[in-house]
Amino acid sequence: MSSNKILVIGGGPAGLEAARSVAELGGEVILIEKRERLGGTPDREGYAKLTHHWRDASEAMGELAAAVTSNANVQVKYSAEVKGMSGSAGNFTVEIAQSQNGEAGGVAKSINVGAVIIATGFQHFDPGRATQYYNYYSFPDVITLTDLEKMLKEHNVVRPSDGQAPKKIAFIQCVGSRDRQIGNEYCSKVCCGIASKQAIELREQLPDSRVMIFYIDMRMYGYWENEIYWPAQEKYKVNYVKGVISEVLKKGDQLLIRGEDTTMSRPMEVTMDMVVLSVGMEPSAGTRAVAQLMGVQQHKYGVIDAGGAGGHDTVATSAPGIFVVGAAAGPADLNDSISSAGLAAARAMSLVKA
Amino acid sequence: MSSNKILVIGGGPAGLEAARSVAELGGEVILIEKRERLGGTPDREGYAKLTHHWRDASEAMGELAAAVTSNANVQVKYSAEVKGMSGSAGNFTVEIAQSQNGEAGGVAKSINVGAVIIATGFQHFDPGRATQYYNYYSFPDVITLTDLEKMLKEHNVVRPSDGQAPKKIAFIQCVGSRDRQIGNEYCSKVCCGIASKQAIELREQLPDSRVMIFYIDMRMYGYWENEIYWPAQEKYKVNYVKGVISEVLKKGDQLLIRGEDTTMSRPMEVTMDMVVLSVGMEPSAGTRAVAQLMGVQQHKYGVIDAGGAGGHDTVATSAPGIFVVGAAAGPADLNDSISSAGLAAARAMSLVKA
Numbered sequence: 109m110s111s112n113k114i115l116v117i118g119g120g121p122a123g124l125e126a127a128r129s130v131a132e133l134g135g136e137v138i139l140i141e142k143r144e145r146l147g148g149t150p151d152r153e154g155y156a157k158l159t160h161h162w163r164d165a166s167e168a169m170g171e172l173a174a175a176v177t178s179n180a181n182v183q184v185k186y187s188a189e190v191k192g193m194s195g196s197a198g199n200f201t202v203e204i205a206q207s208q209n210g211e212a213g214g215v216a217k218s219i220n221v222g223a224v225i226i227a228t229g230f231q232h233f234d235p236g237r238a239t240q241y242y243n244y245y246s247f248p249d250v251i252t253l254t255d256l257e258k259m260l261k262e263h264n265v266v267r268p269s270d271g272q273a274p275k276k277i278a279f280i281q282c283v284g285s286r287d288r289q290i291g292n293e294y295c296s297k298v299c300c301g302i303a304s305k306q307a308i309e310l311r312e313q314l315p316d317s318r319v320m321i322f323y324i325d326m327r328m329y330g331y332w333e334n335e336i337y338w339p340a341q342e343k344y345k346v347n348y349v350k351g352v353i354s355e356v357l358k359k360g361d362q363l364l365i366r367g368e369d370t371t372m373s374r375p376m377e378v379t380m381d382m383v384v385l386s387v388g389m390e391p392s393a394g395t396r397a398v399a400q401l402m403g404v405q406q407h408k409y410g411v412i413d414a415g416g417a418g419g420h421d422t423v424a425t426s427a428p429g430i431f432v433v434g435a436a437a438g439p440a441d442l443n444d445s446i447s448s449a450g451l452a453a454a455r456a457m458s459l460v461k462a
Numbered sequence: 463m464s465s466n467k468i469l470v471i472g473g474g475p476a477g478l479e480a481a482r483s484v485a486e487l488g489g490e491v492i493l494i495e496k497r498e499r500l501g502g503t504p505d506r507e508g509y510a511k512l513t514h515h516w517r518d519a520s521e522a523m524g525e526l527a528a529a530v531t532s533n534a535n536v537q538v539k540y541s542a543e544v545k546g547m548s549g550s551a552g553n554f555t556v557e558i559a560q561s562q563n564g565e566a567g568g569v570a571k572s573i574n575v576g577a578v579i580i581a582t583g584f585q586h587f588d589p590g591r592a593t594q595y596y597n598y599y600s601f602p603d604v605i606t607l608t609d610l611e612k613m614l615k616e617h618n619v620v621r622p623s624d625g626q627a628p629k630k631i632a633f634i635q636c637v638g639s640r641d642r643q644i645g646n647e648y649c650s651k652v653c654c655g656i657a658s659k660q661a662i663e664l665r666e667q668l669p670d671s672r673v674m675i676f677y678i679d680m681r682m683y684g685y686w687e688n689e690i691y692w693p694a695q696e697k698y699k700v701n702y703v704k705g706v707i708s709e710v711l712k713k714g715d716q717l718l719i720r721g722e723d724t725t726m727s728r729p730m731e732v733t734m735d736m737v738v739l740s741v742g743m744e745p746s747a748g749t750r751a752v753a754q755l756m757g758v759q760q761h762k763y764g765v766i767d768a769g770g771a772g773g774h775d776t777v778a779t780s781a782p783g784i785f786v787v788g789a790a791a792g793p794a795d796l797n798d799s800i801s802s803a804g805l806a807a808a809r810a811m812s813l814v815k816a
Contacts, residue, residue: 132812160773297683325679329651419514451804458486
C-alpha cells in the first residue's frame with residue numbers, strides 16, 4: 109500500500125523547516141522528536157543569540173516550531189523514536205516508539221509513509237575525550253562555546269572557579285576538528301563564526317576584557333565574514349592570532365596557555381583568566397542510530413553520506429526515498445539547514461505525489 | 463488575474479535545479495536564459511572538472527539541462543531577457559524580450575506569473591581592474607583560475623608566452639576578495655577549493671611541476687576539506703604558504719612574485735614560470751540589472767539581499783513572491799546553489815497554489 113505521507117525525523121531547525129515546507133506544499137507530515145519539545149540543539153543547549161540578526165535563539169526556534177504546530181497538515185509526535193523500518197520508496201513501514209507520560213520506551217506502532225527526511229542533527233564534540241591536554245574536566249575556568257553561550261544568555265559571564273568576571277579570555281579553535289590524532293580531520297564549519305560572535309558579545313558585556321582567538325584558518329563567508337569577522341576585528345578589537353595551542357596549564361589562579369604563534373614563528377605562553385574551547389560538531393547519537401537502522405550509507409566520520417550519483421543531489425542518501433538535511437549530513441549552519449530542508453521537502457513531495 | 467506559473471530567470475545550475483524542482487512538483491515553469499544554451503557559467507567558461515566527483519562539467523551541466531528540457535512542464539526561452547515588471551506576489555506581469563535568429567532585442571512580450579525565482583548568478587572578478595600590480599594584462603604568463611581551467615580541460619597546460627610546460631606554478635588567493643582597497647571585503651568562498659582542485663590536476667598532468675598556493679586563510683569544508691585539501695597537501699605535495707603577495711614582476715622569462723611570508727614573518731621573493739590569480743565572484747551584470755528592474759534590495763556588494771525578516775529564509779528577497787537562488791545572492795558553490803534552488807521551488811509552489 110503506497111503512502112503519500114512524509115516522515116520527518118527530528119524537530120530541530122532542519123526538521124522544522126522540512127515539515128513546514130512539505131505542509132505548505134499540501135503534503136501530510138508526521139514529525140517525530142525525541143524530546144518533549146521542538147527546537148533542537150539551539151533550544152536544548154540554551155543558545156543566546158542566533159545569527160543572522162543576533163536574534164534570541166529560543167524566540168527564533170519558537171517561531172519555526174509555531175509554523176509547524178499551527179499547520180493542520182503536520183502531526184507532531186514527541187518523546188518518539190524510530191525502532192524499525194522496512195519497505196521501499198513510496199511505501200515504507202516505520203516502527204515508532206513513543207513514551208507515555210515521560211516513561212521511556214512505550215509500545216512501538218507501525219506507520220506507513222512514502223518518504224523519509226532525516227534531520228537528526230549533531231552533537232558537540234566532548235573536549236574531555238581525546239583532548240585532555242586542554243584540561244576541560246580538571247580546570248573549571250576551561251569552558252566550551254556552549255558553556256559560554258549559556259553565560260552570555262544570562263548576561264552573567266564569570267569564572268566558574270571564583271565567580272569573578274574574567275579580564276583575559278582566549279578562544280582555542282578547532283577543538284575536535286581538523287585533528288587527525290582524534291580522527292576528526294574535517295572542519296566543523298561554524299566554530300570560527302560562533303567564536304567571533306561570542307567574542308563580540310564578550311566585549312559588549314565585559315568592555316574591559318581582552319579577547320584573543322587562536323586559530324589555524326579563520327573560515328567564514330557571507331554574513332559571517334561581513335557582519336561578524338570584520339567588526340570583531342575593527343570595532344570590537346578582538347585579537348586574532350594564528351597559532352596552535354598545545355596545552356593549558358594552571359598558573360596560580362590563572363590559566364597558562366602554551367603553544368606556537370605561527371605568524372611570529374616562535375613559542376608562546378600567555379596567561380588567561382578563562383579559556384573557551386571552540387568545540388566542533390559530530391553526528392548525534394540519533395544520526396548514527398537512524399543511519400544504521402535505515403541502512404543508509406555513512407561517511408567515515410559517521411555523518412550520513414549525501415549527494416547521490418552525481419554528488420550534487422545534496423539531500424539524497426544512498427537509499428531512494430530517504431533524504432537527509434541539516435547537520436545529520438555534516439557540519440552545517442542554520443542557513444544550510446534551512447536550504448537543504450526545502451530541497452528535501454520538494455524532492456519528497458515530488459516522490460509521493462508521482 | 464492571478465497566475466500559478468513560475469518564472470525562473472537564468473539557466474545555470476541554480477536556475478536549472480529550481481525549474482526542475484518546480485516542474486517535478488507539478489508546477490508550470492517559464493525558464494528564460496540570456497544565451498542560446500543552458501548550463502550557465504560552468505558551461506560558458508568551459509570548466510574542466512566539477513566537484514564533487516571530478517565530473518566533466520559539460521556532462522554534468524548537460525544532465526541538469528536535460529532534466530529540464532525533457533519536462534513538459536517547463537517552457538525554455540533562449541536569448542531572452544526581462545525588460546519590465548509590474549504587479550505583486552501571485553500576479554506579476556513580466557516583459558520578456560527574446561531575440562529572433564540571433565538578432566538582439568526582439569519585441570517584448572508580456573507574461574503573467576505568480577512567482578519569480580532569480581538565478582542570474584555571478585561573474586568572475588576582472589583582475590585588471592584594480593589589481594594591476596599583478597600585471598594580468600601585461601604579462602601573458604599571469605593567468606586566472608578560469609584561464610587555467612580551460613587549459614586543464616584540454617590537457618594542454620603551457621605558458622602562453624612560449625608554449626612550454628611550466629615547472630613552477632603559483633596560485634595567489636583572494637584576488638578581488640577580502641580586499642578593502644577594491645571594495646570587495648567579502649570572501650568568495652569557492653576559490654580556495656577550486657585552486658586546490660586545480661593544483662591537484664596540475665600535479666597529475668605535469669608530474670614534474672612544483673605548485674605553491676599563497677593564501678590568507680584556507681577556507682574549505684566537507685567534501686572540499688576531506689577530498690581536496692588533505693590530498694592536495696599529502697598525496698600531491700602542493701605547497702601551501704600563508705603569505706600576502708604584493709606584486710608580480712618580470713625576471714628574464716620568468717615571473718618574480720614578491721610579498722611577505724607571514725608564517726616565517728619575512729619578506730619573500732620567488733620566481734615562477736606561471737602565476738594563477740584566484741579571482742573571486744562578483745554579481746553578474748544580469749543580477750544587478752534584474753535586481754534594479756524588480757526593485758529588490760541589494761547588498762552593498764551588489765548581490766541580492768536574501769534572508770527575510772528573521773535572516774534565515776535563505777531565498778526570500780525584500781519583495782514577496784520574488785525569490786533568489788545560487789550566486790545571485792552571494793558567493794555559492796554548486797551544492798549551495800542546488801539546495802537553495804530546491805527551497806525556492808518549494809516556497810514558490812506553496813505561494814502559487816495557495
